Every structure is written in structure tokens, then in C-alpha cells.
Amino acid sequence: MSKMSKTLALIMAIVMSVALLAGCGGSGNAGGGAASAPAAEVPEGGYTFPLAEKAEISGLTRFPANTESEPNNRTIYKRLEEETNVHINWKAIQSDQWGDKIALEMANIKTLPEFISPAGLGDADILKYAKQGVIIPLESYITPEIMPNLCKVFEQAPEYLDMCKDENGHIWTLPWIEQLGVGKTAIQTIGNMPFINTAWLDFLGLEMPKTVDEFEAVLLAFRDNADKLKAEFGIDGDIIPLACIVNGGNEDCRVLCNGFGEGYGDPDDWRHIVITDDKQVICAATTDGWRAGVEWLHKLYTEGLFDPDAFTQEWSTYVAKGKSGRYGVCFSWDVANIVGLTMSDIQNGTAGWAPLPMLKADTVNLTPNTGSLTSGFDRGRGAVITANAKNPALICAWLDLMYRPLQSPQNNWGTYGEDDGFDIFVMGTNDKGEPMLQHADLGDHSPVEVREAEMVDGPLAVLDSYYGVYVTCPDDAQYRLDWIKDIYTPDMHTKYVFPNALLSADDTKEISNLLADIDKCIETYRANAIMNGITDADWNQFQADLQAYKLDQLLAIFQKYVDAASDAALIAK
16 A cells, blocks of 8 residues: 555544434534535335336446446446436546546536545545535434434444534535454554565574564674575565665554654654553654654664665655565565565465564554554545435435445445456355355456456445455455454554544644644654764754644644543544
């Protein structure tokens, strides 16, 4: 995965404590200047599909390049039309043009379709279009009569209901939820996973390092035995003991520093903040542990252990060097992407690479990148209903079908029974003889290409409890989940995390403005410090610069929400 986006869509810091109101969606305060949703006119007992009379709805969607451009030709939508007797008149935009065209679509309310799925809106856009009256609030439609499947999701995971609400209790979007693991076992808890070349370790007779000193010794052994390694493994090019992209998200090496100081040496969080165990929001870059961790990285740099291109290289260069077999340690969401491994290499243990456990400096800790309340949740990726909707209740009832346990995996990954024979799933049965989607063997076909050809994305929910009941866990996720549970979860000692909430428009804008300067200040200083070291004078100037960029004001905004939140909303379960 590439570096986490720093848009407003990801600035959501915590979940506000909002009581569950009437129904499963609640009513909420009608304040905030937003128009109320049209009154729901629903048949007694809700909608029964297929409808007795055919209905038509207009929708806006997108499709990946080089895939089917007519949504109604996709198997998933063909089946839904047969099942519901609802025809969707789609307007489809190619995905790589979506960013440029969606704003134009939203600006012309006269021609805007009745709903958008997938919506792909960031939080700032959600709040803007809500205020302008372009999209309508949906809480009055999220009821057992209209949306029984989404209500069941909220009953099983009520934290997601709160995360859908704005400060006035309105729900403007239908969420996208993909759980893979939960809490501290969730697949998102660590993005920049460190990997070490175990083939090199074995060849040189070295043990897996457990401390920063042992790790440094291993890197030195890689450096000092470069000629032997090149000869043994047929490597063309210089040996690179430590490969990364500094300030490069999942390819950054910051995870190595989590053992310094209080254990917050450098958390994998682009906001550079953590919540201490006494619920205080702090900036990691102001702590002694952060400084000590960066100073240690500088030591590794001066010893010639860093890739000299680590501060400037792009993803393509990083991958190309990795596939040439030159790396001793690297960082990524998935090592297979970097060093050219296959699924079978990883599954049968012949990969020659393994996750590097957390290293001890002053302590051993891994601050989770996300917690149980944020894993696999995107409030703006699902769907929105526009002010042009003639029958919002029917649209919601149709979209609710996407939340069925057997439907959501298909929307998310792909389907079965396609004519072309390249299916993500086959329809099988679980241990109880009930229908279950089973991931198919794709052979030489690219999972990404097959997925894009079949999926429809949009509103969906794949909960962790579904695996083994309604759907199998994807193989390319299962081994990563196993690594997290066995290697990293035991060292996640942090008590609190920042869940994902829809902050007020004013706070969202303020956080974005403040982070633009603060993030740049921290990343620039960190890169320079890794190369040139830290002195007391420049450290003090760095702290003064952060204050000049109003760091205290940023922390105060986050602290306000932390103070208002319940423990259940903050605990890293």
C-alpha cells in the first residue's frame, strides 16, 4: 500500500459519545443548517422484493479502466435487478477521471442522479454537500423496516453507527466496512510492517534480532559480508542492509523506533500523535523517545546501513531494487510486493523473508495504527442519496441489500458464476451445510484485475464474524493476519487509540490547516536529522517551530474530543 492519504477524509481522530436514538439509525438534532430528509413513505412491513411493479432509479457510479463500463452488464447488478424488479439508470465515470468529474456532477443539481454509489467522499466534502443541501440525511430511513440488513450490522458493531453521525446526529452516508481481524489483531494495526531477509540470516548463522543493538549487529553483518552474500545468492548490485522510503508511509522505517522512551518513539500515525494511558493527547515528536529513536537511525545511517536513496526514491525504484534481491530489511504492507514473492512462497514457508518482531530499546511496544473502532471503515466510500431522489426510502431499501452477509463480499471482491470463468468466488457451503462464498484459485490471473472486473464496491459490510460462515478469508490477507496476531499484537501495550469520527466542519478545517504546516515541519526535520544528527540547539529550535505552527492549538482540538468520549470509544481492544 502506498502512503496514507493526508486529506480531510482521514483526519478523523476520535468517536464522540452519542447515544443510540430511536430505531437503529436514531433521529438526531435537526440543527446545523441542513435540510430535513423527506418523510419516509414505506409500505406496511417494509419493501418486499421483487416489487410487483417495475421501478426505475437513477444512479451515479464509477468503473475501473479497461473493465465493463455499463454497470448493468455486471453480473452483480444483473442479479439484483432480477431479484428486485428495480432497474437502475446508471451514469458511469471511469475511475481515473472520478476526482476531476465528481465535483462538476455535484455542482449541477439539476442533472445529478438520485444516488451515488460508491460515493468516495471525504469528510470535508460530506459536510460541504450536506450544508449545501445536495445530499440528504438518512437516519430516518435506517430502520428495521427499510434497512434491516444495515440495522443488523449496527446491532453487531454499534460503534460504526456513532462513526456515521455528525455533531448533530445526522447520517449523510451509508458506510463501507471491511473487517479483517478486530481490535489489536486487525489487519490495519500496522501498515509499515518490517521484514527481514531470513535467507541471509541463515547463511551467515545469525539469529532473529530482538533488541536494537542486536538489530544493528545484524545490519553490520549484512554490510560486512556483502561479497559473500552476492556470490551465494547471485545478486547484481550493491547490498542494501536497510531499505525504506523515509516519510513514505508504509515504506517508512519509523516502526523500528517504538521501543524508545515511553514506547511512543515514532508511531505509524501521520498526525504524529498518540493518547497516553492517562488520556492525554501528545505529539510524539516532542518526546525524548522520539528524539532518541531518530538519533539511533542517524547512527545506522552514518554506518552505511541505510539505502542512500531512502530520502528521494519513488515506489517503482524501491520495488525494482527489492526484486533484484539486494535488501536485508525492508518495510511495506506486504513483502511480496517488494521482493517478488508468490503466495505459495509465503504459505509454504520458503519465502526467505519473515516479519521482524518489535525491537527493545528502553521498552518493547507497538502503538497500533488503528484500533478496533477504525479498522476497515470508510464512512464516505459507500453511498449518498441526493436531493433529487423521488423515493429515498425505496433507494435505501435497495441499497440495504448490499449489506446482506452473502452480498457484501461480492460487492467488495467479486462474484461467482461469471461467463468468462475468472471468478473470485465459487459458491460452496460452510460446516453447517449453509451457502458460503469460497475464494477461488485464480491460477495465473491477477487478483486485482479479476476483482476490478467483477466488484461494484459501494455500501457493504464484511464483519470479522462472517469468515468461515458466509465467506472465506482471502489468502493474501490471512497470512498477514496471522503475523499480526502472533508477532505484533502481544507487543501492543497502548491502552487508547484514535477511532474514526466525523468532526465538526470548523474543527475539520482547522485541523487540516494546522497539520499542513506541522506535518511538513516534522517530516523535514526528521529526514534531515537521520542524515545529519541532532544537536540540543537544533532540537530546541525544532520544538519552537512546532509551537510557532500552533501545535498546542492542534492538540487542544483533539483533546476536546478525547475528553468528551467514553472509554468504549477510545480503548484499543
